[in-house]
Amino acid sequence: MAYAFDELKGVCGMMPAFATADASNLMATSTVDVDNLHDGVDRIINDGIGMIATTGSFGQCWNLLFDEFQTLVKATIEAVDKRVPLMLGVTSTNPREVAQKMKFVREAGGEGVLLGLPYYDALPIPKVIAFYKEVAEAFPDMSIMIYHNPVNHRVHIPVRAFEELVKNPNIVAMKDSHHDTREMIPLHRIIGGKIAQFVNQSQLYPYYEMGASGCWSIDAWMGPWPVLRIYEACVDGDTDTAKRVIGELGGGGRPAAGSEDGGDGSGGNPHEFAGYVKPGAPRPPASYSQGSDERARNRAARWVELCDKYRPEVEAWRAAHKN
Numbered sequence: 160m161a162y163a164f165d166e167l168k169g170v171c172g173m174m175p176a177f178a179t180a181d182a183s184n185l186m187a188t189s190t191v192d193v194d195n196l197h198d199g200v201d202r203i204i205n206d207g208i209g210m211i212a213t214t215g216s217f218g219q220c221w222n223l224l225f226d227e228f229q230t231l232v233k234a235t236i237e238a239v240d241k242r243v244p245l246m247l248g249v250t251s252t253n254p255r256e257v258a259q260k261m262k263f264v265r266e267a268g269g270e271g272v273l274l275g276l277p278y279y280d281a282l283p284i285p286k287v288i289a290f291y292k293e294v295a296e297a298f299p300d301m302s303i304m305i306y307h308n309p310v311n312h313r314v315h316i317p318v319r320a321f322e323e324l325v326k327n328p329n330i331v332a333m334k335d336s337h338h339d340t341r342e343m344i345p346l347h348r349i350i351g352g353k354i355a356q357f358v359n360q361s362q363l364y365p366y367y368e369m370g371a372s373g374c375w376s377i378d379a380w381m382g383p384w385p386v387l388r389i390y391e392a393c394v395d396g397d398t399d400t401a402k403r404v405i406g407e408l409g410g411g412g413r414p415a416a417g418s419e420d421g422g423d424g425s426g427g428n429p430h431e432f433a434g435y436v437k438p439g440a441p442r443p444p445a446s447y448s449q450g451s452d453e454r455a456r457n458r459a460a461r462w463v464e465l466c467d468k469y470r471p472e473v474e475a476w477r478a479a480h481k482n
Contacts, residue, residue, distance in 0.1 A: 209243060246332070
């Protein structure tokens with residue numbers, strides 16, 4: 160097993176599937192822009208992101224060709240270069256394709272995966288448990304991050320299921336935003352010390368106090384500073400700062416309706432306008448209806464303002480905690 164529970168914490172950046180300029184073309188192939196991927200990953204790691212996950216909904220696990228997936232995996236492993244934990248998304252409608260993707264990740268040198276449920280038909284809870292058990296036993300040397308996305312995967316994994324899931328020692332983390340405050344205490348009685356839970360950036364307070372190890376963020380790819388500031392405030396128990404920054408995130412703090420990762424293309428893509436990384440053109444079907452560029456530009460401009468505001472505070476916190 161590559162990553163231990165206690166290695167996984169902080170802000171997990173949900174990486175875009177960096178696209179070439181022609182990626183919106185229905186006939187396009189080889190649409191992963193490796194150079195922009197390398198530049199973006201290097202920048203966000205240097206700026207202090209604690210962990211990276213690829214190919215969720217925002218990372219387009221659902222509309223990459225298999226050779227594009229392979230290109231993305233190899234390029235991301237190379238770009239990360241073991242500097243932070245890396246979870247490579249292998250979710251598929253087809254469990255046999257999950258196995259093929261995991262074999263490729265392992266052969267390419269990957270150590271961890273982000274794994275959601277097969278989502279063509281909703282699985283009953285006993286089959287959810289059986290699916291994760293089978294995969295975990297087939298790949299005991301790989302760390303697994305559960306991708307809990309009831310909106311897209313059609314199943315809310317109940318607290319009681321984790322009594323079985325924690326029996327798989329290589330299930331070490333969970334990307335989550337769908338267990339509410341009533342579930343958090345009983346959930347962490349089960350997963351505490353075994354599964355690191357990453358909640359949405361807008362939930363880190365109060366969920367950090369209830370056992371969460373960190374948060375996931377797509378907005379971090381417009382600049383990680385506001386989200387890093389929330390995490391630092393939670394670590395310090397500075398609830399006033401955590402609440403203030405979360406409040407300033409506004410609509411950008413939560414996923415877009417209908418998509419856990421906000422990757423449905425509605426309202427344009429603010430990441431393209433923020434200038435922090437170059438995510439590239441939207442792939443079909445997100446390219447069919449991009450919504451308002453003005454809305455996306457406004458959101459990006461607001462996020463850049465927050466980056467300018469909170470970067471000095473993050474850097475000061477780091478300097479104070481250096482030793």
